[in-house]
Amino acid sequence: MSDTQRSGAGAASGSELISLDAAELARRIHAREVSSVDVTRAHLERIEAVDGPAESGVHAFLHLDAEGALAAAEAADRAIADGAPASPLAGVPVALKDNLTTTDMPTTAASRILEGWRPPYDATVVARLRAAGLVPLGKTNLDEFAMGSSTENSAFGPSRNPWDLTRIPGGSGGGSSSAVAAGESPLALGSDTGGSIRQPGAVTGTVGVKPTYGTVSRYGLIAFSSSLDQIGPCARSVLDAALLHEVIGGQDANDQTSVSAPLPPVVEAAQAGARGDLSGVRIGIVTEFSGEGYQPGVLGAFTDAVRTLGELGAEVVEVSCPSFTYALPAYYLIAPSEASSNLARFDAMRYGLRVGDDGEHAADEVMSLTREAGFGAEVKRRIMIGTHALSAGSYDALYGKAQKARTLIVRDFTAAFETCDVLISPTTPTTAFPIGERADDPLAMYLADLCTIPSNLAGNAALSVPCGLSADDGLPVGLQIMAPALADDRAYRVAAAYEVARGPGAGPRIPELRALETTR
Amino acid sequence: MSDITRDDVAHLARLARLAVSDAELDMFSGQIDAIVDTVSRVGEIPDDVPPTAQVVPQTNVLRPDTEEPCLRRDVALAEAPAAEEGRFRVPRILGEEL
Numbered sequence: 001m002s003d004t005q006r007s008g009a010g011a012a013s014g015s016e017l018i019s020l021d022a023a024e025l026a027r028r029i030h031a032r033e034v035s036s037v038d039v040t041r042a043h044l045e046r047i048e049a050v051d052g053p054a055e056s057g058v059h060a061f062l063h064l065d066a067e068g069a070l071a072a073a074e075a076a077d078r079a080i081a082d083g084a085p086a087s088p089l090a091g092v093p094v095a096l097k098d099n100l101t102t103t104d105m106p107t108t109a110a111s112r113i114l115e116g117w118r119p120p121y122d123a124t125v126v127a128r129l130r131a132a133g134l135v136p137l138g139k140t141n142l143d144e145f146a147m148g149s150s151t152e153n154s155a156f157g158p159s160r161n162p163w164d165l166t167r168i169p170g171g172s173g174g175g176s177s178s179a180v181a182a183g184e185s186p187l188a189l190g191s192d193t194g195g196s197i198r199q200p201g202a203v204t205g206t207v208g209v210k211p212t213y214g215t216v217s218r219y220g221l222i223a224f225s226s227s228l229d230q231i232g233p234c235a236r237s238v239l240d241a242a243l244l245h246e247v248i249g250g251q252d253a254n255d256q257t258s259v260s261a262p263l264p265p266v267v268e269a270a271q272a273g274a275r276g277d278l279s280g281v282r283i284g285i286v287t288e289f290s291g292e293g294y295q296p297g298v299l300g301a302f303t304d305a306v307r308t309l310g311e312l313g314a315e316v317v318e319v320s321c322p323s324f325t326y327a328l329p330a331y332y333l334i335a336p337s338e339a340s341s342n343l344a345r346f347d348a349m350r351y352g353l354r355v356g357d358d359g360e361h362a363a364d365e366v367m368s369l370t371r372e373a374g375f376g377a378e379v380k381r382r383i384m385i386g387t388h389a390l391s392a393g394s395y396d397a398l399y400g401k402a403q404k405a406r407t408l409i410v411r412d413f414t415a416a417f418e419t420c421d422v423l424i425s426p427t428t429p430t431t432a433f434p435i436g437e438r439a440d441d442p443l444a445m446y447l448a449d450l451c452t453i454p455s456n457l458a459g460n461a462a463l464s465v466p467c468g469l470s471a472d473d474g475l476p477v478g479l480q481i482m483a484p485a486l487a488d489d490r491a492y493r494v495a496a497a498y499e500v501a502r503g504p505g506a507g508p509r510i511p512e513l514r515a516l517e518t519t520r
Numbered sequence: 521m522s523d524i525t526r527d528d529v530a531h532l533a534r535l536a537r538l539a540v541s542d543a544e545l546d547m548f549s550g551q552i553d554a555i556v557d558t559v560s561r562v563g564e565i566p567d568d569v570p571p572t573a574q575v576v577p578q579t580n581v582l583r584p585d586t587e588e589p590c591l592r593r594d595v596a597l598a599e600a601p602a603a604e605e606g607r608f609r610v611p612r613i614l615g616e617e618l
Contacts, residue, residue: 120595214576227574256581257574329559340536347537349610354601363611364537372539377547380540384532385552385559388524391535401562403571410572442551443558459575485575 014042018183022092022240025186029091030080036073036091040135043093044069047137047184050162059159060169060179062098063105064138069093072135079133089243090133095185097176098139099146100231101220102126105136109222110154111144113346113353113374123220124255125189125231125248132247137185140175144376145343146196146224148172149448152439153378160435161204163475167432170200170448176234177204187244188234193225194331195427195452197232198464202427202478205466207241207495208234210452212485213459214259216245217252225338226257228331228456238465238496242270245488261486264461269489273496279313281494284420286482288324289451294429297470301477302426305467308501309424309494319416319423323408327454330405332446333389334457337399340386343379346371381442410458417484422494425451427464427478451480461488465495467502522556525549 017025017039028034044066051058076091085091096102099109101119108114122130129136143153151159151174161169162182169178173190177200180188190197192210201208209232216231223229233244249263285306290299310316348354348370349363356369375383389398416423428448438444455462460482467479479498483491526549533540533548540548593606602609 117599120591120598253583257576259576259578326562326565329561332555332559333562344537348601350596350608351599352601357602357611359611361611363613365539366611368534368537368539371537372541375538377544380533380536380538380544381548381551381555383536383538384529384548385555387532387536388528388552388556391532397563398556398560400571401565402559403573404565404567404569405562406572407569408565410575442555 013038014045017042018046020186021237022089022186022235023237023243025092026089029076030085032080036076036080036135037070039091040069040073040093040137043137043185046182050182051184054157056165057160058162058165058178058182058184059157060140060175060182060184061095061138062108062110062141062156062175065105065136068104069135069137072130076133076135086131086133087247089247091135092187093135093137093185094129094244095137095140095176095179095188096126097142097173097188097190099142099191099222100126100189101222102136102139105139107139107222109145110142110156111374111376111379112155113370115155115353117352119220121220124217124252126220128248134187134247140173140179140188142175143172144379145222145339146172146191146193147339147378147382149195149199149445150435150438151175152435153376155376158435161432163205164432167434167475168203170203170432172196173200173208173234177201177206177208180204180206180234180236186236187240189231189244189248190234191221191229191231192452192456193228193230193335194456195449197234198452198462198478198480199428199448201234201464202480203432203476205476206234206236207238207463207465208232209241209245209463209488210455210461211245211249211488212264212461214257215261215263215486215488216249217255217258219252219254223342225335226342227338228335230456238492238499239267239270239274241463242266242492264486264489266489266492269492270496273493274500276497276500277313278309278494278497281314281422282420283309283314283316283494284319284416284423285316286324286416286423286425287318287320288322289425293447293450294426295431295470295472297472298426298428298430298477300471301468302479305479305498305502306424309498312497312501314494317420319420321412321416321454323405323412324454326405327409327457328446328450330402330409330457331449331453332385333398333402334406336382336386337389338386340383340390343383346374378442406457409454413454413458413460413484421483422490423482425480425482427451427480431470431473431475431477455482460485461491463491463495465499467498522553522560524553524556
């Protein structure tokens with residue numbers, strides 16, 4: 001008998017608890033039908049059953065803090081007993097991408113250069129989760145420094161997709177997406193620089209949101225590409241994502257790019273959308289995101305979603321954003337350029353790994369030896385590409401032109417949003433691909449982010465909501481909904497309406513871990 | 521192709537403080553050449569388009585110039601690879617023999 005079956009048979013309520021949405025968990029916890037400690041324990045048991053071993057399990061977590069989680073859960077239960085829950089999500093477990101700093105857990109960004117590092121401060125989003133009474137379970141896996149689309153670039157081995165453990169869970173936030181999809185946590189935080197929340201959400205059948213740039217503090221997020229990075233929620237329902245979004249969002253004096261505009265009413269929008277009426281909403285299909293390279297099963301699920309949106313009363317039209325074809329090349333210049341600067345801080349002097357400090361090597365040699373030993377291949381590639389793009393001979397032709405491309409992409413969005421309330425596309429051209437398939441072909445890997453990158457370059461809001469399974473392979477497909485900057489609520493409204501119309505069965509669920517069962 | 525040679529990649533690695541191996545140079549030079557070749561497509565964009573560096577409509581965000589607590593020394597040094605007398609201990613920075 002497998003561990004999964006044992007724990008399932010011994011605690012039927014536990015297996016129910018791990019399948020509930022965060023909103024329902026919160027309702028039961030706050031009504032004292034179940035304690036936060038019980039909910040937390042059920043998730044810790046689920047993690048114990050399916051997350052390891054690292055070589056064959058889901059491997060969503062790089063670090064687990066069972067003791068800290070149970071202590072936080074007890075505190076939440078006490079506050080609720082006193083009639084003073086800290087927030088509507090108090091007592092609900094959450095997983096944290098391991099590029100968010102935490103004082104009580106190591107923070108590695110899945111890199112050897114930060115292995116075992118204990119940050120001296122909490123990221124603002126982590127502090128806000130704690131203040132809101134949520135229960136951090138642990139730190140989730142990612143591509144090293146969030147550079148990748150599969151988690152295969154993690155120095156600690158890939159995470160696996162709970163729908164098929166031989167396939168990637170997306171990236172860079174594949175740990176967060178697989179944890180949520182596998183029922184290891186109802187909620188997680190990710191960071192989205194070119195699609196690292198939305199693409200993992202799409203391929204694992206979960207909801208992933210990239211909020212408007214500047215509306216969620218980046219303080220304590222290990223910087224990859226500062227003008228693109230944005231923290232956001234991962235969940236199994238649109239409402240859950242909105243509830244988590246509301247906890248983490250809002251201005252922060254510690255982030256100079258944090259905007260003063262009030263956070264869009266995302267929870268209200270998700271609730272309004274769930275009433276299932278999209279009459280008066282104009283939705284634009286981005287025509288550039290189809291055709292060659294898109295799997296028929298993905299386009300089929302997308303076409304079904306378009307029909308559903310029409311049935312909900314929305315007016316669906318086609319729009320062209322011709323400059324979006326420059327998004328991928330512009331991104332792979334801007335992101336590496338900013339990364340080459342941001343990752344210069346890993347210099348072996350103040351924290352992290354130090355290699356070659358034997359009295360023979362000078363400081364710059366120790367730096368070079370440490371960075372060589374501490375960074376993986378993709379990180380080195382991007383640092384060197386960025387160094388090249390910013391060098392005197394290439395700056396105008398590469399980095400400068402990429403910034404001009406960014407202007408054209410912003411203009412295309414502005415024009416499209418003059419006639420449409422939201423824009424839609426498939427979130428990714430393909431479903432989850434097999435682990436190893438693109439590992440040695442960086443350019444093929446980069447194509448996974450084709451549809452998600454424009455919203456990072458322009459800074460507007462975008463999310464991915466599950467839209468059924470591909471007829472090709474039975475794997476989840478994501479519908480991307482893009483909204484103007486500071487109009488995140490529009491994307492939530494449309495996503496929530498679609499989610500209700502789509503109905504259960506095709507949507508997020510806890511998949512059977514068949515492959516894992518057979519390996520045990 | 522973008523004409524990035526193995527020597528160019530070795531130069532970039534030196535600039536970026538990466539002591540890459542010969543085997544890595546072989547791998548990276550082909551890959552980086554192909555990637556730069558692909559992203560060079562942005563060269564088609566007319567020169568008269570203005571650049572966008574970031575998308576937040578605010579500039580020079582400053583806090584009030586008042587004293588605030590900062591990281592304590594012991595906390596700052598707690599994760600240092602080497603510390604001595606309340607300071608970061610670093611390898612020699614000049615080229616002289618010890």
